[in-house]
Amino acid sequence: MLRKTGRSKPASVLDSGPSWGVHDQQLVGNTRPADEPKSATLPRMGKKSRAPAIPPPSEPNSRLAKVGRSAITTGMATFHHPRRKFHIPCKGRPILPIDDDEVYHWQSHNVKTAGVDDMVLLSRVTEDEIVTNLRKRYLDDQIFTYIGPVLVSVNPFKTMPYFTDKEIELYQGAASYENQPHIFALADNMYRNMLIDAENQCVIISGESGAGKTVAAKYIMNYIARVSGGGDRVRHLKDVILESNPLLEAFGNAKSVRNNNSSRFGKYVEIQFSAGGQPVGGKISNFLLEKSRVVMRSRHERSFHIFYQLCAGADSRMEEQLGLASPENYAYLSQSGTYTVEGTNDVQEFQETMKAMSVVGLSDQEQKNILQIVSAILHLGNISFVEDRSNFASVHDERYLDFPAFLLEIDSVALKAKLTGRVFESHRERVNMTLNVEQACYSRDALAKGLYSRMFDFLVQKVNTAMVTTTPGYSTGILDIYGFEIFEKNGFEQASEIGKII
Numbered sequence: 001m002l003r004k005t006g007r008s009k010p011a012s013v014l015d016s017g018p019s020w021g022v023h024d025q026q027l028v029g030n031t032r033p034a035d036e037p038k039s040a041t042l043p044r045m046g047k048k049s050r051a052p053a054i055p056p057p058s059e060p061n062s063r064l065a066k067v068g069r070s071a072i073t074t075g076m077a078t079f080h081h082p083r084r085k086f087h088i089p090c091k092g093r094p095i096l097p098i099d100d101d102e103v104y105h106w107q108s109h110n111v112k113t114a115g116v117d118d119m120v121l122l123s124r125v126t127e128d129e130i131v132t133n134l135r136k137r138y139l140d141d142q143i144f145t146y147i148g149p150v151l152v153s154v155n156p157f158k159t160m161p162y163f164t165d166k167e168i169e170l171y172q173g174a175a176s177y178e179n180q181p182h183i184f185a186l187a188d189n190m191y192r193n194m195l196i197d198a199e200n201q202c203v204i205i206s207g208e209s210g211a212g213k214t215v216a217a218k219y220i221m222n223y224i225a226r227v228s229g230g231g232d233r234v235r236h237l238k239d240v241i242l243e244s245n246p247l248l249e250a251f252g253n254a255k256s257v258r259n260n261n262s263s264r265f266g267k268y269v270e271i272q273f274s275a276g277g278q279p280v281g282g283k284i285s286n287f288l289l290e291k292s293r294v295v296m297r298s299r300h301e302r303s304f305h306i307f308y309q310l311c312a313g314a315d316s317r318m319e320e321q322l323g324l325a326s327p328e329n330y331a332y333l334s335q336s337g338t339y340t341v342e343g344t345n346d347v348q349e350f351q352e353t354m355k356a357m358s359v360v361g362l363s364d365q366e367q368k369n370i371l372q373i374v375s376a377i378l379h380l381g382n383i384s385f386v387e388d389r390s391n392f393a394s395v396h397d398e399r400y401l402d403f404p405a406f407l408l409e410i411d412s413v414a415l416k417a418k419l420t421g422r423v424f425e426s427h428r429e430r431v432n433m434t435l436n437v438e439q440a441c442y443s444r445d446a447l448a449k450g451l452y453s454r455m456f457d458f459l460v461q462k463v464n465t466a467m468v469t470t471t472p473g474y475s476t477g478i479l480d481i482y483g484f485e486i487f488e489k490n491g492f493e494q495a496s497e498i499g500k501i502i
């Protein structure tokens with residue numbers, strides 16, 4: 001067993017698993033197989049009190065229990081840890097008895113395993129064998145499996161019992177073979193490698209939409225926040241890092257057909273540490289926000305959560321100031337015909353988003369401005385156009401210009417001019433062009449998308465300002481991309497995703 005660093009006292013943030021909405025059984029599509037036993041046995045991870053009897057190595061009919069390693073993948077999602085160390089004992093590996101299907105982890109006492117916990121140990125490494133092994137483990141409620149330096153995680157769509165304080169304690173400083181495969185083992189290894197080798201680390205999480213990438217990224221962040229100590233400043237920084245999740249999810253996640261909380265942007269979170277291993281700063285890089293979702297999406301999908309949160313959670317004063325009504329009243333929201341998400345309370349989530357805004361340091365005025373822009377986008381979408389006699393677009397009802405112009409603090413005449421006309425400028429002359437209805441709709445939507453994406457960048461920038469540091473040190477990075485999807489109608493964002501996969 002290797003204990004490389006002293007144990008830091010666990011903080012008290014992650015008591016009962018993640019608080020960021022792991023909704024039991026809310027999956028659309030990708031559910032458990034029909035033949036799954038209803039009350040599957042939960043793995044008893046880390047119970048060290050009663051060890052199974054260890055027979056002598058020569059005992060017939062015994063099988064070597066598999067050695068757990070490190071790094072991660074998920075049934076659908078995969079985690080790569082680029083610098084993985086292996087500490088595999090070569091001699092004296094205990095051999096455990098098997099009673100037909102009963103196999104115990106070779107070192108974690110009394111911990112039953114299903115299949116092999118590292119798939120390089122499969123007799124034949126084929127797709128069939130891998131899927132069979134993952135399925136076997138999944139049916140036994142074991143969602144993590146190693147495959148060499150990679151960890152595979154299958155989305156369980158229910159809260160698993162092995163993400164508690166006990167597991168945080170168990171995986172801290174432990175060598176990977178000591179315990180069952182786990183995302184905490186990966187996070188711990190990453191953190192300790194950073195300290196011991198004095199090198200930056202990163203984990204790459206990939207997989208299809210709904211695979212559990214974002215949940216896994218949050219487990220890693222929570223784990224690191226728990227095991228790295230610190231005073232008031234560090235605690236504040238941890239709060240900013242953790243609260244940036246609900247904030248950016250409110251503005252960057254949406255209900256899709258596959259996932260009720262689908263990330264519609266990619267995110268690389270770097271946590272910077274002092275030489276002593278305490279978080280001192282952080283940086284978020286965001287990319288490829290699917291801004292087309294603001295103006296268009298498939299049926300049964302929603303736009304970004306914040307629109308519905310604002311409509312549901314605003315108090316009467318806010319409703320009056322921002323001209324808010326229920327989502328059915330806004331063309332941008334009503335087109336997909338889906339307004340609620342099972343198991344999600346938009347009112348409560350709105351409160352959490354507002355709290356997160358305060359924690360990351362947005363002033364009251366900035367918060368007000370953000371909500372003003374969100375509401376202005378909804379009102380912009382209600383502006384419609386008709387064709388006049390000369391085939392040019394004019395605003396159908398000019399009263400619809402007033403409120404978005406008021407919220408954006410611009411002149412409604414100027415807004416009308418920008419929506420229905422375009423200026424071409426060359427080095428010689430300046431030409432005012434009038435648009436047709438199709439072009440006017442396009443410029444209205446472009447304005448809405450542009451506003452939204454700049455507002456999102458502003459939020460990321462504010463989070464980064466709250467985490468900025470000049471202290472030199474090392475960092476761990478977590479890359480959480482957004483899962484691949486093909487819609488009936490695909491925009492540029494989907495083309496970029498295809499490019500990424502190719």
Ligand SMILES: Nc1ncnc2c1ncn2[C@@H]1O[C@H](COP(=O)(O)OP(=O)(O)OP(=O)(O)O)[C@@H](O)[C@H]1O
Pocket residue numbers: 021022023024026077155156157158159160207208209210211212213214215216259260261262263264481482483484
């Ligand atoms: N470890 C887990 N335990 C319990 N539920 C989980 C777990 N991982 C994922 N889920 C469930 O699956 C849902 C989808 O997971 P998540 O949002 O992480 O997927 P994703 O891979 O990030 O998808 P996308 O690419 O669309 O963002 C979660 O909202 C949660 O309900």
Ligand SMILES: [Mg+2]
Pocket residue numbers: 213214215261262263480481482483
């Ligand atoms: Mg995600």
